Amino acid sequence: MPPMNKVVNVVIAGLGGQGALKASDIVAGAAFRCGLEVKKSEIHGMSQRGGSVTSDVRFGAEVFSPMVPPGEADFLVVLAPSQVENNRWQLRPGGTLIPPDLAGENTLGSKKCLNVALAGALSVFLDLPQEQWLAAIRANLPEKVHAMNLDAFQKGRQAAARLRR
Amino acid sequence: MQPERMLLSGDEAVAWAARDGHVKLGTGYPGTPSTEILEAFSELGGQAQWSPNEKVALEVAIGAAFAGARAICTMKHVGLNVAADPLFTVAYTGVQGALVIVSADDPGMSSSQNEQDNRRYAVAAGVPMLEPADSQEAYDFTLLAIEISERWQIPVLLRMTTRVCHSYTVVRPRPPVAPPPAAHFERDVAHRVMIPAYARPAHVRLRQKLDAIAQWNETGGPNRVIEGTGARGIITSGISYMHVREADPDAAVLKLGLTHPLPLGAMREFARAHGRTTVVEEGDPYLADAALAAGLAVETKPAMFRFGELNVDRVRRILNGDVSPEAKLPPGKPPELCPGCPHRSVFTALRELGCIVAGDIGCYTLGVLPPFNALDTCVCMGAGITVGLGLRQVLPPEEARRVVSVIGDSTFVHSGITGLVEAVYNPPATGHLTIILDNGTTAMTGMQEHPGTGRSLDHGRAGKVIFEDLVESLGMARPVVIDPTVDTAGFQSLVREALACGGIRVIIARRDCLLATSKIKSYEQALGQEACLAPNE
DSSP, X not given: OOOOSSOEEEEXXXXXXXXXXXXXXXXXXXXXXXXXXXXXXXXXXXXXXXXXXXXEEEEESOOOOSSOOTTOEEEEEESSGGXXXXXXGGEEEEEEEEOTTSSOGGGSSOGGGHHHHHHHHHHHHSOSOHHXXXXXHHHHSOGGGHHHHHHHHHHHHHHHHHHHO | OOOSOEEXXXXXXXXXXXXXXXXXXXXXXXXXXXXXXXXXXXXXXXXXXXXXXXXXXXXXXXXXXXXXXXXXXXXXXXXXXXXXXXXXXXXXXXXXXXXXXXXXXXXXXXXXXXXXXXXXXXXXXXXXXXXXXXXXXHHHHHHHHHHHHHHHTOOEEXXXXXXXXXXXXXXXXXXXXXXXXXXXXXXXXXXXXXXXXXXXXXXXXXXHHHHHHHHHXXXXXXXXXXXXXXXOEEEEETHHHHHHHHHOTXXXXXXXXXXXXXXXXXXXXXXXXXXXXXXXXXXXXXXXXXXXXXXXXXXXXOGGGGSSOXXXXXXXXXXXXXXXXXXXXXXXXXXXXXXXXXXXXXXHHHHHTTOEEEOOSXXXXXXXXXXXXXXXXXXXXXXXXXXXXXXHHHSOXXXXXXXXXXXXXXXXXXXXXXXXXXXXXXXXXXXXXXXXXXXXXXTTTTSBOOTTTTBOTTSOBOOOOOHHHHHHHTTXXXXXXXXXXXXXXXXXXXXXXXXXXXXXXXXXXXXOOTTTHHHHHHXXXXXHHHHHHOTTO
């Protein structure tokens, strides 16, 4: 993986318990496995009690602040419909929103896989080899849910590919 | 065996360094954002244990360091208030092994009751302080803290912040360091028994050590200069350094790692060389005050940036002197008590009974929010009981009789017990009612064990403090234990009776935290199997 000159900024938003942090672990893990400089930042604590959760992932050749500066997110991945509008300000002009309804929940094995499906959608836009994504998914989830999530990841990729066309 | 490169949180990085630095004992009390340090240290094979509170944790760590071992003690910023008593005097005694005290501050209060800046503690107590800016520095500075502690026989404060604790950044571990000699005891009363005759020279020794460290810090400390291409100089530390590099990539930067005692000579030299120099820091104007007091010509941040966390945008504003009102971000969904949380029944009942509720620190502090609106005070750990007693002491009887204290199980062990002693010793004329909200875990910080669960940090078998016995031993009526979710009407009448009786009463509302139930079951199952395997023990 060649070093990226520009830092890629991803914000993942959702509600406590939806797996937003797990999704950001996977995104960060994929970039880390490519040898990139990676930073990931989130707030724990009170947010665990069903409140809004956001996690920032930044990667590239050199990353300083672990937080995506306001209005500079290249990608905003949102897991809950209620969390789209209140997070839109994070996106830079021309940035990409990956909304919760992109990967139809019904086509997924479980709604618990939505986080991985949307990570799959994100992966279509990022220049990271797919095998690193798959390795990151395996490393971050228990073995018994691997198949279900790898499937969700592919469904997310297909949905995003349709979106791109 | 060492991975070459890891993606670690700041907390995990401290744990790795504790392991690689041969730390013999890790103590602490759970508190966001510090909790994961001891959990990770335990998972890496270190001896880590939760204490009832931070004061106890620090004292246990001091004992270990007196015996020549390396010890680390972790807590959130407000925990250091609880541990301040031993902190100030262990600075005098010094240590024979290493003692690293981690204070995890929470600027912006993501999960805290205040945003105190514990860099002030380093000055007040007279201990050296390191401020890491990312996980690599959290790792490196933990090892450096051990080194400094052993070299000058002094406890060292590792001051972290939420963004450093909970951000994941790349860490490359260092080659192994040498282990210390085995722990052993040497009598040395002049250094360890702080009667005035020994404490007076100990204070002089402390100041001499700090002078020596300050001198070393000028040239040998973990501070560095990043040469700039622009006209501006910036002095900064901790996470602010990261925002600074991004907000003004052209600026020359003096990045301070050891921020007490400060390298004032290096700071003066930097300011002189760079003309216009700005101090950028989160929280209190700690560096700025010290620089100005030393007569350095530096610019400082406008008062509005004392509040909350900094980020790249806010640092740009500081550098531009922009004090225009900041945009209010759209609010997210606030946290709330989980659906089915046992605290819900308690607060519904207290609301219906029209109680004045002195609350405490934990998930149940959320009882203040709608739909319950059932909490009236929350100050610090343990204050639920004692603030309630104070209210009872002065309110007219008809109001005083409505006062109830609520406190969680972990918080009760932390600092509620002395509150009950106060109730027995100075009972209000109208009596008092304390409800222990026992959900079987330290829920707020992520389900840690405590002395009331009977399991240790790693969920193994431990001694168990029985709340009923403890309360009864104080000479009070044995507390009634009730599951508030099963019989809500029964719970309400129990509270009504306790309030009417005019005595000092405790009710234990006991029901496991919904999120912890299955974990508790699996821990107990594992322990049960162990017991079966070793029936004769």
